[in-house]
Amino acid sequence: MDDTLVIGIDFGTTYSGVAAAYSLNPESPDELNIIKTWPGGNNTLDKVPSEVAYSGHHTAASTSRASDLKSNGKRKFKDFKEEPIKSNTPGQMRWGLQIKPDEYRLSYLKLFLDPNQKIPDHMNLSDHKHQLMACGKNVDTIVAEYLSALVAHTKVILGRRYTQEFVATTKLMFVLTVPAVWSDAAKDATLRAATAAGMGGSLAMISEPEAAAVYTLQAMQPNDLKIGHNFIVIDAGGGTVDLISYSIKQLKPLRIEELAKGSGGFCGAAFLNVGFEQFVRMKPGKTAFGAICTSKAKSWLMAMKYFEDYVKRNFNPDEDETFNIPFPGVEDNEKAGIEGGFLIMETADVQSIFQPIIADIILLVEGQINALQECDLKVNGLVLVGGFGQSECLLKALQTRFGNGGCGIEVLQPVNAWTAVVRGAVLRGLEGGEMVMNRKARRYYGVTYQTSFDPKIHPLSCKRWSKHSECWKAGSRMRWFIEKGQTVSSTEPILFDFHSDFDLDDKKVITETLIICDEDVAPLGLDHTTPVACKMVIDLNTVPKRYWKDRRTSSGIPFLRLSFTIGMQIESGGLRFDFRVGGVVHGKVNATFT
The missing domain is CATH 3.30.420 (Nucleotidyltransferase; domain 5)
Known part of the structure; x- marks a missing residue:
């Protein structure tokens, strides 16, 4: 480099x-x-x-x-x-x-x-x-x-x-x-x-769990990682929790591939703060709590900060501890657990805040494990990273459910779990190249096309007249080039083949719409509910004349036809496009996402 x-x-x-x-x-x-x-x-x-x-x-x-x-x-x-x-x-x-x-x-x-x-x-x-x-x-x-x-x-x-x-x-x-x-x-x-x-x-x-994997697999030394070992990275952050399953394909240099479509949800550490507020709100009642937030705003902010900085970061369900959370200036309230300027919380109280969030994370992990087991793949380990990934409470909950007490899967919490993602990002930049050989498509990708209209197959709403072919076509039909869950190469693009017809005085600029579908079964035709990923604008004026084909309609009107290809590559951090004519890359595709 x-x-x-x-x-x-x-x-x-x-x-x-x-x-x-x-x-x-x-x-x-x-x-x-x-x-x-x-x-x-x-x-x-x-x-x-x-x-x-x-x-x-x-x-x-x-x-x-x-x-x-x-x-x-x-x-x-x-x-x-x-x-x-x-x-x-x-x-x-x-x-x-x-x-x-x-x-x-x-x-x-x-x-x-x-x-x-x-x-x-x-x-x-x-x-x-x-x-x-x-x-x-x-x-x-x-x-x-x-x-x-x-x-x-x-x-x-x-x-x-x-x-x-x-x-x-x-x-x-x-x-x-x-x-x-x-x-x-x-x-x-x-x-x-x-x-x-x-x-x-x-x-x-680079995706956050992929960056975490880059760092974690290099930082866990010594280890018994072997080719063929499968593991799930759980990137538990403040807002979201991302999960991706990987298999080790090569050790030196390290190469891995995705095994199942990634998953995730809003069950990060920030929602423990929501639970804390709901817990406090229930104690004195909604009206009294509102009065506290209005008249003692700084006291409430101090209580929230203490919960953020100390309680949720250090909570261990195996330790019977009483937490005295500063609530200065607020009157004693035995029912609310406020005494001497402190809000008193017991271990069971804090556990009740953690439990629903951790339950959501466990469901996500179970989903990834089930996806691998459906493919007869064994999970060798769970790798827990991110800010919430440092939590002793989350670690022990995963060990109880999936470790020796559950499925016999080893749960790993590497050193520097909070900064594993950013450390992995730097290592990825230093190494260059792709560590992930293959990825799983998270959705369908495709474009619309026209085909000969058949009233036995196609609805009348898609019937279109083609002035160049001079026949009725069925428009807005979907051709899905990438299917949800399909294994796609990290280094080789998916190729979309097209041909377009132009009048002689037309501007040789086309716009193609990339359609996506997150459902398990994609539709055969486009409707108003089918989401659009982006508009792809391609300037064809640089394409040499030898690639343009002269055509005429049956009535003798001349037009031009060009066959070309759009290459789309699914990278860790997004999509990349180019367009090709005769197998040669001729330029970039300007993509506008919606």
Whole structure:
């Protein structure tokens, strides 16, 4: 690898991390340069909150961020109605640890990058959406500003180690992580935000569980990993939990392949905060709790922070412990368990908060195990990483269910579980190439086509007249080039063959629509409910004349026909396209995701 400073960025739902390494002096996995100092922080932290605040941005919203995560039914982000709201013009942005404890902050920004994401019952981000509108900025812009601040700070910190001149003159390569279960549109939105933040010079993306696998399999030394061993990476973060199953195909260099379609859900550590608020709300009653949040807002924020920083990070269900959570200034309330300025919680109380979230994670793991067992594949291990992956409570629950007390599967919690993803991103950048040989398609991908109309097969609604073929065609038929669950190569593209007809004076630019389907059985025809992945625009004017075929209609009207191919590659961080004529790549495809 050339003289390059590789910078990995794990942009998380609740926290973000940065790591770096110099290509000509690559350190071992445990010695990567992890950014630990952040603006506004007095302590050294492996990650920084993924939050921003703007001066002049006022809100009447509840001071509780956990309350932003509840709702009465399943919805999608895009279902929230946008209404204009008045606000002052926002001023300087503060981010991460710069934000004051009692200051309203915009959180969970990452989730808004996937507007079609299904959200569970306990989430309600409508207040955050209104706050985004109050800022006068869309989420893409705010994410770009956050990432820009992250990059600028990273350069300053790296300058202290390598000198500012070295950082300014050395090639920088950024490796950005994204959830594996995200839509292609969300991955593209992340890519655009990262480019706007200044990472566009040399930028690669990798899925979070794949990055975790890169680090974990190299960091677990010594180990008894063998070719043919199958394992499931569980990337348990703040908002989402991603799972992917891999099989080891080669050890030196390490090569793996996906065994089953990845899965995931909203059952990260942030929802423990939701459970904590619900627990506290039940104690004095809804009205009394509302009064506390209004009159003692800072006290509630202090209680939430203590639960976040200490209780949920250190909770061990095997230890009988009483937690005294600071609640200063709040009157004693025996029923609510508030005494002497502290909220008293017993081990069983905290366990009741963890239990439903862990139950959701166990269901996800069971789904991956079942998918492998249906293929007669044995699971040799579970690898637990991410911020929530450090939890002793989660580890023991998985060991009880799947370990010696359950299925006999070894549960591994590697060192540096919280930063495993960002460490793996750097290692991926240093090594280059693909570690994952084959992947499993998470959905169907296809395009529409026309065929001869047959009234016995096709509905009248798809009947179209073709002026060049001068016959009736059945339009909006679907040709699925990639099927859900299909094994696809990481290095070889899937080829879509087309031919297009043009009048002599037509502009030789075409637009093809890439259609997706997440259902188990894909439709034969396109309708208004079939989702679109992206619009692919291809300029054919550069194609040499020898590839164009002269044609005439039966009435003698001349036209041109071109046969060409679109190549689509499913990469770890998204989709990549090109177009080919005569088996030769002739250019890029401009894809606009929806």
